[in-house]
Amino acid sequence: MSDILSITGLTKQYSSPRGKNKILHNLHLTVKSNEFICILGPSGCGKSTLLRCIAGFEDYSGEIICNSKVVKKPSVERVMVFQDYNQLFPWKTVEQNIQYPMKIQGIKDENDLRCRCEDMLKKVGLYEYRKFYPHELSGGMKQRVAIARAIALIPQIVLMDEPFAALDAITRNRLQGELYNISRTENMTVMFVTHNIQEAITLGTRILIMNSNGEIVVDEENNLPHPVRPSTKGYGELWDRYSKILQGVDE
Amino acid sequence: MNKENYTKLKSRYTSLGVQFIFVVICCISWQLYATSRNIMGFPALDVIVAHLIDSFTSTRQPILLYMAHSFILIVEGLAIGALTAVVLSGLSVVNNIIGSIYRLLISIFDLLPGVALLPILMITVGANDLSILILVIHSVLWPMSRNIMDGFRMIPPTYIEAGKNYGLSIYGLLAGVYIPASFANVLSGLKIGWARAWRGLISAEMIFGAAQSAGIGVYINNARTIWLDYPSVYGAIFLIIIVGVIVEYGFFHVIESRTVKRWGMIR
Amino acid sequence: MKKIISLVAIFVLGMFLLQGCGTNGQDGNAPKKITIAYQGGIGYAPVHVMESQKLIEKNYNGNVEVNYVKLDSGAAINEGIIGGTIDIGCMGLAPAISGVSKGIPYKAIANLCSQSNGLMSNDASISSLKQIKPEDKIALVSTGSIQHILLGMAAEKTLGDAHALDNNIQRMSHAEGMAALEAGVVKLHLTSAPFIYQERAQAKYIELPEVKEAWPQGNTFLVAMAATTLENDKELFEAVQKAFAQSVDYINSNPDDTISIEEQYLKLDKEVIKSYLKEPDCKFFTDIRGLRLMAEFMKRAGFVEKDVSKEQFCYGGVSCE
Ligand SMILES: Nc1ncnc2c1ncn2[C@@H]1O[C@H](COP(=O)(O)OP(=O)(O)OP(=O)(O)O)[C@@H](O)[C@H]1O
Ligand SMILES: [Mg+2]
Numbered sequence: 001m002s003d004i005l006s007i008t009g010l011t012k013q014y015s016s017p018r019g020k021n022k023i024l025h026n027l028h029l030t031v032k033s034n035e036f037i038c039i040l041g042p043s044g045c046g047k048s049t050l051l052r053c054i055a056g057f058e059d060y061s062g063e064i065i066c067n068s069k070v071v072k073k074p075s076v077e078r079v080m081v082f083q084d085y086n087q088l089f090p091w092k093t094v095e096q097n098i099q100y101p102m103k104i105q106g107i108k109d110e111n112d113l114r115c116r117c118e119d120m121l122k123k124v125g126l127y128e129y130r131k132f133y134p135h136e137l138s139g140g141m142k143q144r145v146a147i148a149r150a151i152a153l154i155p156q157i158v159l160m161d162e163p164f165a166a167l168d169a170i171t172r173n174r175l176q177g178e179l180y181n182i183s184r185t186e187n188m189t190v191m192f193v194t195h196n197i198q199e200a201i202t203l204g205t206r207i208l209i210m211n212s213n214g215e216i217v218v219d220e221e222n223n224l225p226h227p228v229r230p231s232t233k234g235y236g237e238l239w240d241r242y243s244k245i246l247q248g249v250d251e
Numbered sequence: 252m253n254k255e256n257y258t259k260l261k262s263r264y265t266s267l268g269v270q271f272i273f274v275v276i277c278c279i280s281w282q283l284y285a286t287s288r289n290i291m292g293f294p295a296l297d298v299i300v301a302h303l304i305d306s307f308t309s310t311r312q313p314i315l316l317y318m319a320h321s322f323i324l325i326v327e328g329l330a331i332g333a334l335t336a337v338v339l340s341g342l343s344v345v346n347n348i349i350g351s352i353y354r355l356l357i358s359i360f361d362l363l364p365g366v367a368l369l370p371i372l373m374i375t376v377g378a379n380d381l382s383i384l385i386l387v388i389h390s391v392l393w394p395m396s397r398n399i400m401d402g403f404r405m406i407p408p409t410y411i412e413a414g415k416n417y418g419l420s421i422y423g424l425l426a427g428v429y430i431p432a433s434f435a436n437v438l439s440g441l442k443i444g445w446a447r448a449w450r451g452l453i454s455a456e457m458i459f460g461a462a463q464s465a466g467i468g469v470y471i472n473n474a475r476t477i478w479l480d481y482p483s484v485y486g487a488i489f490l491i492i493i494v495g496v497i498v499e500y501g502f503f504h505v506i507e508s509r510t511v512k513r514w515g516m517i518r
Numbered sequence: 519m520k521k522i523i524s525l526v527a528i529f530v531l532g533m534f535l536l537q538g539c540g541t542n543g544q545d546g547n548a549p550k551k552i553t554i555a556y557q558g559g560i561g562y563a564p565v566h567v568m569e570s571q572k573l574i575e576k577n578y579n580g581n582v583e584v585n586y587v588k589l590d591s592g593a594a595i596n597e598g599i600i601g602g603t604i605d606i607g608c609m610g611l612a613p614a615i616s617g618v619s620k621g622i623p624y625k626a627i628a629n630l631c632s633q634s635n636g637l638m639s640n641d642a643s644i645s646s647l648k649q650i651k652p653e654d655k656i657a658l659v660s661t662g663s664i665q666h667i668l669l670g671m672a673a674e675k676t677l678g679d680a681h682a683l684d685n686n687i688q689r690m691s692h693a694e695g696m697a698a699l700e701a702g703v704v705k706l707h708l709t710s711a712p713f714i715y716q717e718r719a720q721a722k723y724i725e726l727p728e729v730k731e732a733w734p735q736g737n738t739f740l741v742a743m744a745a746t747t748l749e750n751d752k753e754l755f756e757a758v759q760k761a762f763a764q765s766v767d768y769i770n771s772n773p774d775d776t777i778s779i780e781e782q783y784l785k786l787d788k789e790v791i792k793s794y795l796k797e798p799d800c801k802f803f804t805d806i807r808g809l810r811l812m813a814e815f816m817k818r819a820g821f822v823e824k825d826v827s828k829e830q831f832c833y834g835g836v837s838c839e
Contacts, residue, residue: 075418087410091514133513133514373694
């Protein structure tokens with residue numbers, strides 16, 4: 001598999017009236033096509049910041065290269081699902097929210113638009129809500145629409161920032177399965193931030209753990225056979241190890 | 252009908268009822284006072300209404316023609332002003348130089364009452380419909396631009412980032428994200444602009460209205476200066492109020508409930 | 519229940535307010551108050567003299583407080599009289615005739631002056647009313663003003679229709695009209711002294727003779743109208759009438775003092791004022807001249823619905839023709 005993304009010496013700092021606040025230091029990371037990378041780390045360690053840099057929303061120093069091009073601004077090849085519940089356009093219905101980015105991409109055929117939209121909505125379980133406006137949905141429902149909107153574009157890289165945080169266990173399990181399958185069949189590369197070790201082990205083909213200084217302290221392949229369940233051999237051991245590391249890095 | 256809807260409807264109708272009773276009481280007091288005092292400058296309601304109805308059909312003073320003249324002017328001015336405000340506010344997002352100059356212009360001109368410009372307009376453009384049109388545009392353009400620019404600044408960055416992420420160009424972003432995301436501000440700017448323009452237009456017509464381009468302000472002035480016909484003055488004022496109420500409820504409320512209210516952006 | 523109470527409260531409050539508007543309580547000891555309204559220009563010199571020489575106060579045997587206000591149109595003064603806030607209003611003959619015809623409760627208590635009026639053009643191709651095209655604007659101070667009526671008289675005589683030029687009228691104050699004529703924003707300006715003198719002095723303007731000729735030289739231009747309520751107070755009424763007569767006298771017999779007073783009010787050079795006062799049209803006198811001429815015209819041309827007789831227009835003791 002080829003490298004789709006390579007990050008070298010990424011350093012990101014925010015400057016505020018209180019001074020400069022360095023979040024990421026000299027970070028290196030190479031991502032191969034079709035990897036499903038789960039990122040764990042204590043709150044505030046810079047996971048969202050890393051995704052935002054890759055998405056092209058932030059200025060940074062160092063180098064991020066995607067498809068052999070330097071990342072300078074956002075692009076549809078790297079679609080972001082934000083951590084924010086309010087990322088759908090409130091002036092568009094659920095359906096219009098999903099179709100709009102496709103239209104921007106030049107998909108004109110009404111039938112095609114509708115089919116893809118309906119298909120995605122069924123996958124996230126919100127088909128009945130297609131005519132609703134975002135303010136009429138719950139936080140978790142909005143998040144599911146946002147995922148549908150991003151996936152419907154079949155981007156090369158999806159950057160997901162805790163997309164399932166607001167979901168109940170059953171819906172979450174179902175969507176995890178759907179997401180994993182789509183990413184495999186559509187050959188998508190996924191970078192997925194989560195606080196849930198179970199989720200990371202279930203979904204990730206590779207797992208990163210960041211410490212509170214914004215450094216990657218664990219970067220390893222997840223070789224448990226798919227579909228991963230808590231009963232899978234090696235799961236418990238892995239869970240314990242990550243849990244200990246996370247407790248250790250969080251000070 | 253469920254209970255919640257019922258209470259909502261009920262409170263709405265009570266509020267309408269209270270307003271209605273209030274208006275009726277005002278009318279009765281007016282009528283009683285006017286008939287008991289019989290003052291020339293304070294005619295009774297029936298006299299005013301009779302004059303108003305008369306003047307709908309009168310050939311000497313067809314009030315509806317005067318009103319139509321003013322209304323067409325203001326609609327033209329509003330359209331031009333609103334469009335210019337949207338375009339210039341948009342360009343200010345695209346280009347920083349335009350943006351900073353435009354913000355300066357807004358802070359200068361938004362403070363300037365249109366009527367204060369009249370003497371200058373009169374000398375440079377002449378006292379004609381064009382002057383009034385410029386006045387209307389002035390009344391709309393600046394408050395609306397100010398509102399739109401404020402609205403742009405309040406847009407949650409996530410919407411803009413999402414738009415950029417999906418490959419919108421800067422102009423696509425303006426039309427597809429900036430304008431709809433700040434539509435509540437666009438509308439409130441338009442409302443302020445309409446109110447200022449409507450007042451400005453009538454004042455201007457009353458100050459220098461040419462007999463040739465006869466708007467409702469000229470009508471009031473004629474009633475006041477030539478015909479000394481005070482019931483007609485009141486009638487014209489009522490008509491102005493009626494037009495204002497129609498625009499408020501028939502236009503702004505309808506647009507609001509179909510857009511920003513429906514989108515959950517305002518209550 | 520609460521709602522009903524608040525509605526009743528509003529109703530009662532409203533009635534109180536309305537009641538309050540009309541009653542202007544005066545008790546015995548307080549000074550009598552009277553308000554005189556006038557407008558801008560040298561024609562109001564008698565009012566200026568009256569104020570500066572305190573003529574009403576001198577003629578009234580008692581405590582009186584005289585309040586002078588300057589307004590910008592006869593219409594505003596009419597409204598003040600109707601509303602009861604003005605007791606005496608000085609205005610052009612035409613709006614006074616309209617007011618009396620419409621039943622505004624006032625009559626003429628004195629005459630002020632005659633003044634020069636004229637219609638000036640800045641376009642060499644317009645030297646007669648006949649040459650005015652529909653798009654040529656005529657600036658004048660207000661519809662319904664004496665200037666408007668003079669235009670109507672001239673139009674009736676020359677064009678056969680008193681309203682032929684109504685659609686050319688552009689309302690502008692005298693000063694704005696002069697500036698607009700200068701700037702070419704309007705082609706014509708119908709104005710009165712002292713503006714007409716300044717415009718006549720400029721060679722580039724042409725005077726259209728019809729307006730000047732429409733109103734015979736020496737006919738009344740401004741009158742003082744007193745609310746009928748004033749007549750109930752005989753002493754005050756007479757004091758006011760005397761004061762007007764004395765001020766006209768004063769102007770005619772003390773030109774130098776008059777110039778000094780006018781300097782205060784008009785903020786013009788003494789020499790300029792002196793030249794205005796010397797103009798043959800600028801005369802101050804106590805009898806009203808030309809009432810019937812103007813009233814008949816206004817009736818004929820439809821500016822008023824009812825004719826106005828001398829008795830309807832003047833208080834007894836005011837001579838009038
Ligand atoms: N716009 C900003 N300006 C200044 N500082 C910022 C900004 N955004 C984030 N930070 C800081 O950067 C650090 C990392 O933030 P980030 O959002 O990347 O954390 P995170 O790992 O995603 O946390 P969480 O798990 O809580 O979402 C935080 O300390 C935060 O204070
Ligand atoms: Mg985060």
